[in-house]
Amino acid sequence: MPLAAQLTPVVEAAFGLDGGAMFGIVPRPLWERTNPPDARNRIAMAARVLYFELGDRRVLIDTGIGRAWSAKEADIYGVALDEPPLTEKLRTLGIEPTAITDVILTHLHFDHAGGAIVDTVEGPRPTFPGATHWVQRENWVWAHGPSVRDAGSYRRRDFARLGDAVDLRLVDGHAAPFDGVELIVTRGHTPGMQLVKVRTAAQTVLYTADLIPTASHLHVPYVMGYDVYPLTTCAEKADLLEQATRHGWVLALEHDPDAAFVVPERRPDGRFVAAARADTLAGL
Numbered sequence: 001m002p003l004a005a006q007l008t009p010v011v012e013a014a015f016g017l018d019g020g021a022m023f024g025i026v027p028r029p030l031w032e033r034t035n036p037p038d039a040r041n042r043i044a045m046a047a048r049v050l051y052f053e054l055g056d057r058r059v060l061i062d063t064g065i066g067r068a069w070s071a072k073e074a075d076i077y078g079v080a081l082d083e084p085p086l087t088e089k090l091r092t093l094g095i096e097p098t099a100i101t102d103v104i105l106t107h108l109h110f111d112h113a114g115g116a117i118v119d120t121v122e123g124p125r126p127t128f129p130g131a132t133h134w135v136q137r138e139n140w141v142w143a144h145g146p147s148v149r150d151a152g153s154y155r156r157r158d159f160a161r162l163g164d165a166v167d168l169r170l171v172d173g174h175a176a177p178f179d180g181v182e183l184i185v186t187r188g189h190t191p192g193m194q195l196v197k198v199r200t201a202a203q204t205v206l207y208t209a210d211l212i213p214t215a216s217h218l219h220v221p222y223v224m225g226y227d228v229y230p231l232t233t234c235a236e237k238a239d240l241l242e243q244a245t246r247h248g249w250v251l252a253l254e255h256d257p258d259a260a261f262v263v264p265e266r267r268p269d270g271r272f273v274a275a276a277r278a279d280t281l282a283g284l
């Protein structure tokens with residue numbers, strides 16, 4: 001099986017979401033110690049994508065929040081519209097955006113797929129037109145008819161054109177789209193969210209998307225208020241953390257403001273915590 005070369009996390013944007021919504025039923029005195037809110041009750045979030053090379057593939061997981069936001073929306077979510085876009089940040093790291101062959105979208109919420117389409121003078125265009133885009137069919141269908149509860153997290157402009165403008169692959173369930181990469185489907189956060197498991201020479205890394213958005217969410221009952229089926233999230237999280245600790249997987253966190261990677265461990269009282277955290281795999 002081919003192994004991925006170095007995994008490169010890229011913070012596409014910093015933003016903020018309501019701390020209460022991020023921790024669901026957990027009272028603020030418990031979460032504010034680790035995730036201090038600002039004056040508008042927002043906690044710091046990263047939109048962190050992950051890039052890696054695998055054989056002749058150049059793969060990007062998620063595309064961040066993008067810059068297609070009104071001034072009012074940018075203010076609500078704390079998005080800095082003048083921050084360099086993802087393509088520029090990739091180039092700074094020596095990654096040529098046009099060389100990306102595959103974009104795996106964990107799901108189509110705006111802070112994951114918002115960077116997939118960019119507004120140009122000729123209108124909206126795919127940011128990575130040459131890349132095959134991988135989405136779970138279940139999430140694709142849901143995104144086109146979300147529930148009243150999560151409709152605010154899906155914006156048509158982020159994905160409406162993907163079906164025509166790029167090679168779009170709708171995946172049905174657990175899959176290995178290519179050697180060395182596995183897609184693991186979860187349904188608690190939103191139907192058809194896919195986590196991405198990548199093998200490197202030294203580690204197995206699981207990109208946990210919104211199942212475990214920050215290190216604070218390693219604790220199983222710390223579930224976001226955004227989740228459509230919170231008890232399903234608890235069961236999925238417990239199952240994957242059990243596997244991760246048993247097999248020594250590293251977790252790649254999409255939204256943690258400080259750490260790109262953590263090593264989970266189970267304390268004697270059963271609670272999962274981060275035994276190590278770092279911005280690079282080598283730093284763990």
Ligand SMILES: [Zn+2]
Pocket residue numbers: 107109189190210
């Ligand atoms: Zn989400």
